Amino acid sequence: MDCRIADEYRDTHAGQVAGEILRKCVHCGFCTATCPTYQLLGDELDGPRGRIYLIKQLLEGQPVSEKTRLHLDRCLTCRSCESTCPSGVDYGHLLDIGRQLVEDKLQRPVREALPRALLKTVLPEPALFGAAVALGRVFKPLLPSALADKLPPAPVEAKPWPANGQHGRRMLALAGCVQPVLAPNINAATARVLGRLGIELFEEKKAGCCGAVRHHLNDQSAAKADVRRNIDAWWPHVEAGVEAIVVTASGCGVQVRDYGHLLADDPAYAEKAATISALCRDPSEVVAGEAARLADLLVPAERGKLAFHSPCTLQHGLKIRGVVEGLLRSAGYCLTSVADGHLCCGSAGTYSVLQPEIAGQLRDNKLTALNAGAPAVIATANIGCLTHLQAGASLPVRHWIELMDEAIG
Template sequence: MQTTLADFIKGTREGAEAEAILRACVHCGFCTATCPTYQLLGDELDGPRGRIYLIKQVLEGAQPTRKTQLHLDRCLTCRNCETTCPSGVKYGRLVDIGRKLVDERVPRPLNERIRRTTLKECLPRAGVFKPAFRMGQALRPLLPAGLQDKLQPARAAGRWPTRTHARKMLLLDGCVQPAMAPNINAATARVLDSLGVQLVVAPKAGCCGALRYHMNDQDGGLDDMRRNVDAWWPYVEQGQVEAIVMTASGCGVTVKEYGHLLAHDPDYANKARRISEITRDLSEILPQFEEQIRTRAQGKDAPRVVYHPPCTLQHGQQIRGKVESVLHAAGVDVVLCADNHLCCGSAGAYSVLQPEIAHQLRDRKLASLDAIGADEIVSANIGCLSHLQSGTDKPVMHWIELLERALR
């Protein structure tokens, strides 16, 4: 796609990156076939190709409008289009650049600014979010239905293993997950402990940076990333850990991009690249233990579950089949639904900012999941888990919780 950058962006790092992405696009339209918002709304500007044209116009000097902003806001950044694209267009990076440029030129209404600022300042801070979440749970019956959806009861974490092992890995505790689903990380620690791996949590690590970065507070998101690099680097530099484990695929896809996002920072570029190199989703760690898992699970009942692979795992990290393989080794009959490639509508803060679209996508996804006839739903990202659970009475859990139960 031929592009002539305007003077304000020409010669900048973002401009060069955006131009390279745009030049890779041949506007074939394959991406529209797998875009959830295009399928739902039927508007070319609510699909990747249309949004690419909007961003191109802004880069070439056109004045964006509220309509431009709305179409970019409606994008889930699920990156399904990247999986579909035959030309390898890095749409996710382009839409981050485009959103930032548009927000700098189009003032948001006061109510939007308040909502977005509240999310950016509260969600990434575990010390703020955790007590707020608990208070919300206590007042749940008095709150609007939309908020009640986000305040599902949390399973207790249970014990954290205390044994030490020669093999050690870092674990990102995260920001909202410890409050909303504390058992996920605890179950991960117990399963890996039983397999001879000790999980270590760096006290000063926190939000991966995705929440702020993808809501156009890119400087704040990069600061979150630098803080995590600082927290993890002593363990990495001294060779104390062999990997950094992610139990939330949304965090994993972001940490794996630290090397790129901090490449311009001379103080952090090399460290961030190394952090990204050793970051692994949990589903990349456990396949090496499949024989042990298979042996321990022999003779136990095989539950039937349906698995929803998060977009951040299958499209962002391009990881497919590993969760199913590990669960099969544990004797679990795990199946995928017909539209398993499509987003459930959670998409980080999207379900709060665009609730109507998010709920339509959730209900479509749940209909496909229910068609399988399984009694339980498993996934691999806290946002998906919470969003899906808000629309069904079936248990929705992280797959590591199911694996722990199968091995118990």
Template sequence: MQTNLADFIKDTREGSEADAILRKCVHCGFCTATCPTYQLLGDELDGPRGRIYLIKQVLEGKEPTAKTQLHLDRCLTCRNCETTCPSGVQYGRLVDIGRKVVSERVEYTFGEKLKRTALKELLPRKWLFAPAMKTGQLFRPLLPKKLKDKVPRAQHAGTWPTAAHARRMLLLDGCVQPAMSPNINAATARVFDALDVQLIVAPKAGCCGAIRYHLNDHEAARDDARRNIDAWWPHVEDGAEAIVMTASGCGVMVKDYGHLLIDDPVYAEKARRITELTKDLSEILPQFEQELAGRLAGKMTQRVAWHPPCTLQHGQQIRGKVEQLLRVAGVDVQLCAESHLCCGSAGTYSVLQPELSYSLRDRKLANLEATGAETIVSANIGCITHLQSGTDKPVRHWIELVDDALRSA
């Protein structure tokens, strides 16, 4: 694709990056076949190829409109198109650049601006979000359906292991997960403890930055990244082997810190090291596969439907690892039809684009339930909460199954 970027962005780092991405696109249209919003709406401008054209026009100087903004905001950033693209177009980075430029030129309505400000100020702050969630759970039976969908039932985390081990790894606690589903990280810590690995939560680490970044506040997201790096760095210097991610949405963001802070003279090298150390849970546990198989033989016989989050299968390009781990332990793992498509959660998308989000959720659940599985499992708190709001079947993080089995053993 030929480009001729406007002066306002031509000589910037983001401009150079966008230009390189645009030039890779060959207009083939393979991406439209796997784009969830194109599947629902059938509009070229609600598919990756159409959005690429819109971004190109804006970066070449055409004034964006509210319609431009709408088509870009309807994108889930699921990055399914990246998996499909034969030319290696990094669409996710391009759409983040395009959205930011458009948001600086097209003002949101007052209501939309208020909603977005509330999301980026409330969700990343645990000290605000946790009591708000606790209050919501207390009055959950009285909440209207739309709000109840966002408030999972209160959950007990169980005990956090206190034993010290020679092998140590860091664990990102996250911002919303501890309040919404505290058992996920506690279960992970118990599983690692059983494998003689100590997980450490750095108290000053917080939101990974994804919420603010995808709401176009890129500088605030960089501040989130810097804070986490500062919190983790003493442990990295002290020999922590890895930074474990139990939410794939956080994992894909932290793995991008090296790119996010590449121009920061103070943090660039540290960010690169953090990126190297960051691993999804499913990337670490395979080294313990045989030990787990021995301990769990005969303990895990249920059938589960596995929903691979987009941030895992497309963002991090990790496929097959969770299924393999569970199958080795005896679980009957079923992949549903259209397993490559997004469930509609996509971070704050379910709040900002509810109609599309719930259409995708219902489509995904119909496919998951068609497997006949007793339980649905996933690897991201957003997907788990979103799917649970539409079904009576339990929706859990896959590590909770491993924890249950180890404890029963």
């Protein structure tokens, strides 16, 4: 695709990156076949190809409009189009650039700006978010359905982490911001599983939100501050030889693995960020790497039917496909078939709060597909998907690592 970048962007890092991405697009339209919003809305501008044209127009200096913002806001950033694209168009990074350009040029009305400001202030801070969730549970009947649906029941208290200092291998874990409040047992279960595999897992309290919340709400300067804080917190452990940084929420995993890209133009952090990205691991990669040892630990049993929802961030972002499913089968679960497993459930971070109608339709479609095989439980790999599906599901929705923890016994 030919793109004549306007003078104001031509020599910027964002303009150069966007130009390289746009030149790869050949207008084929294969991406529309796997785009959830195009499938629902049927509008070319609500598919990747249409949004690419809108971003191209922005970069060429054409006026920014409310229409452009609407169609870019409606994108889930699921990156299913990237898995389909035969030309390797890096759509996710292009969308980040386009959204930031719009945010810089076009002021949002208060009705849109206020909820976004609240989300990027409260969600990344566990203390604030925890207090908000506690209040929300008290006043749930008075809340709008889009918010009330996001409030799961109070979580069961996390089982204890294994004692430290028992293993020679050590890995860091991202505690995150939302997950410790909504599902504190996920990281604890990961620590127990890895502990039985001879790996000590620990968290660094000085680290915090991975930066994804603020990044996807187009506050990229604040997101980069989150990234730098985490790098500073983790770096002493990296220098001490920590083997990996395990991120149990696949949405956060995509963000951490992108640190090298986000700070590529920061001379003080570029090299460190690239190192952190290279160390980032999804727990499925770590557990699958210890398959022989895991086989000796699993308690043989037939554990019934299970439907696995593979988050977009796992299959399209991290490019991990089939690994979790294989681990669950090894634990004795019978995995049911899930139609259109490549399509998003509608969670997409804060999307389900800001675009509740589209998110609700996608969740209903996903739950229909997940329930078709009559499973006893639904498993997933991302806290956002878990809470979003849980709000509409009649079955329990669990993180897959918790099921592995129980299977080991």
